[in-house]
Amino acid sequence: MQHLDDALIAEWVDGAVPPESPQHAAIAAHVEQCDECRARVDEERALAGHVRQLLGVAAPPERIPPFEEVLHRAGTTARPAPSSGFPWRRLAWAATLVVAGGVGWYARGLMTVSGGDGVAAPAQMTSRAATAPVETMLADSVAGQATVAAEPTAVGGVAQREEAPPPSRGAQAPPPQDAMASRVTGAEAQAADERVAARRDAAPLPAPAAIEPRPLGQVRERSGNELRMQKVAADLWVATTRTDAERVLGHALLTVPTIPIIAIDLAADSGAVRVRQSLDERTILELVQSRQADVPASAAEGVAARAAAPREEFTRSTPPTVEAVVDGIRIVLSGPVRPDSLRVLLGKVRG
Amino acid sequence: MPTDWAEVYRVNFPALVRFLYRKVWDADRAEDLAQEAFVRALDHDPDNPRAFVFTVAANLARDEARTAIRRRRHLELVKAEPRTDADSPADELERRERERILQAALAQLTDRDREVLLLWDAGLDYDEIAAQTGLARGAIGTTLSRARRRLVEAHRALEGTDAALG
Numbered sequence: 463m464q465h466l467d468d469a470l471i472a473e474w475v476d477g478a479v480p481p482e483s484p485q486h487a488a489i490a491a492h493v494e495q496c497d498e499c500r501a502r503v504d505e506e507r508a509l510a511g512h513v514r515q516l517l518g519v520a521a522p523p524e525r526i527p528p529f530e531e532v533l534h535r536a537g538t539t540a541r542p543a544p545s546s547g548f549p550w551r552r553l554a555w556a557a558t559l560v561v562a563g564g565v566g567w568y569a570r571g572l573m574t575v576s577g578g579d580g581v582a583a584p585a586q587m588t589s590r591a592a593t594a595p596v597e598t599m600l601a602d603s604v605a606g607q608a609t610v611a612a613e614p615t616a617v618g619g620v621a622q623r624e625e626a627p628p629p630s631r632g633a634q635a636p637p638p639q640d641a642m643a644s645r646v647t648g649a650e651a652q653a654a655d656e657r658v659a660a661r662r663d664a665a666p667l668p669a670p671a672a673i674e675p676r677p678l679g680q681v682r683e684r685s686g687n688e689l690r691m692q693k694v695a696a697d698l699w700v701a702t703t704r705t706d707a708e709r710v711l712g713h714a715l716l717t718v719p720t721i722p723i724i725a726i727d728l729a730a731d732s733g734a735v736r737v738r739q740s741l742d743e744r745t746i747l748e749l750v751q752s753r754q755a756d757v758p759a760s761a762a763e764g765v766a767a768r769a770a771a772p773r774e775e776f777t778r779s780t781p782p783t784v785e786a787v788v789d790g791i792r793i794v795l796s797g798p799v800r801p802d803s804l805r806v807l808l809g810k811v812r813g
Numbered sequence: 814m815p816t817d818w819a820e821v822y823r824v825n826f827p828a829l830v831r832f833l834y835r836k837v838w839d840a841d842r843a844e845d846l847a848q849e850a851f852v853r854a855l856d857h858d859p860d861n862p863r864a865f866v867f868t869v870a871a872n873l874a875r876d877e878a879r880t881a882i883r884r885r886r887h888l889e890l891v892k893a894e895p896r897t898d899a900d901s902p903a904d905e906l907e908r909r910e911r912e913r914i915l916q917a918a919l920a921q922l923t924d925r926d927r928e929v930l931l932l933w934d935a936g937l938d939y940d941e942i943a944a945q946t947g948l949a950r951g952a953i954g955t956t957l958s959r960a961r962r963r964l965v966e967a968h969r970a971l972e973g974t975d976a977a978l979g
Contacts, residue, residue, distance in 0.1 A: 468958045516915055520834060525844070531848060536856065
């Protein structure tokens with residue numbers, strides 16, 4: 463028998479030569495008596511082992527979600543293909559970046575928290591944030607300085623935070639939003655209403671344990687709009703996973719690069735997703751996004767382009783806030799932050 | 814005999830996620846796409862479920878890569894999350910660095926070599942790899958051998974470059 467070629471050596475090493483085939487016996491005999499081929503087989507085997515070792519570096523944590531999750535997804539009739547195009551145009555969302563921060567406000571908030579008020583206020587605030595139009599959310603955040611994280615926590619975790627009760631609304635509300643923001647707000651409110659109505663009509667989601675695997679062909683009979691959600695209390699933000707958040711949004715989660723994510727929350731009643739990122743040890747950045755009004759593809763380019771824009775691009779108002787509307791995205795910084803903070807943040811976005 | 818999908822899922826899901834991860838480099842996204850591949854398999858009830866889900870997964874990852882390019886062009890909103898199972902920040906840093914080198918080494922392979930290599934590592938046999946890639950069955954061994962060799966060479970060169978840069 464001639465020496466083995468590379469293809470045959472690879473097949474031999476990979477066990478791709480059927481043991482019952484005559485070729486198997488012939489190769490085994492040849493390798494046994496041919497030092498050269500045996501050395502090449504050993505070399506190929508070592509190479510294969512080394513490659514497996516190298517590839518093993520890129521192995522995500524092994525986790526097998528319950529098969530019921532797949533059944534749920536299969537039963538969701540209005541399910542978009544997740545990767546048939548990045549959904550800037552197709553999928554709607556409205557986003558608001560809110561930076562409320564500063565150690566002074568933080569300390570002030572700690573001092574003013576008292577008894578039951580301090581407990582009740584965050585739920586009330588977050589409830590409104592989950593359902594309110596963008597303008598209202600901004601007004602609350604700016605006026606209330608409500609969200610300040612004490613310390614960043616692990617990804618996906620819930621930030622340990624102290625929150626001050628929001629002061630009276632409207633006392634320091636920002637000026638009226640521009641036309642773009644109004645359009646986003648209107649679309650967001652309308653879409654939220656539609657979602658609430660749809661959810662009201664949908665059958666309650668059965669617990670995963672109650673779902674029995676069904677024969678093929680029947681899985682599609684499940685009622686539509688079934689989404690796996692954590693047990694939630696109505697009208698609240700609840701911690702969720704990136705996977706579930708993206709499932710709700712129907713597209714990849716929007717985050718700002720290089721800034722650690724400390725929490726991802728889902729609004730129980732509106733389907734909005736809130737990503738909280740720790741800009742620094744005192745400042746939290748919130749990105750609220752929904753699957754709603756269409757965002758122009760140029761929005762992202764706008765952010766990047768304006769990151770380098772001079773400071774005069776942005777307006778100043780009282781109380782100290784810096785505002786910018788970049789297409790559909792409204793960014794507001796407030797509190798004792800540096801005047802160029804927005805530019806710094808946009809610089810990060812621009813990367 | 815009807816397919817036991819729960820078993821097919823249990824056996825193949827981890828390998829499918831690994832396969833996808835080395836294409837999209839995002840654990841959550843890889844898991845999500847793997848589930849989507851199974852959802853589509855449930856719709857089609859293919860004769861060879863494993864080959865089907867890998868084929869669908871490869872297509873999903875390809876679409877994902879295209880949109881990722883478009884996404885980067887628009888805005889650099891990337892995921893910069895640490896893995897939560899790391900022992901320490903130093904370990905995590907080291908893991909990321911090793912992964913970065915591997916990613917760069919894989920990127921130096923041709924599309925065909927890389928695809929064959931990743932399918933092989935995912936546990937597909939030569940017939941399944943041939944069916945998925947469209948290569949002749951007899952060409953798989955040669956392609957695999959070459960891909961393995963080139964990956965190791967590229968990896969070694971990149972490691973050397975990194976070491977030289979200090």
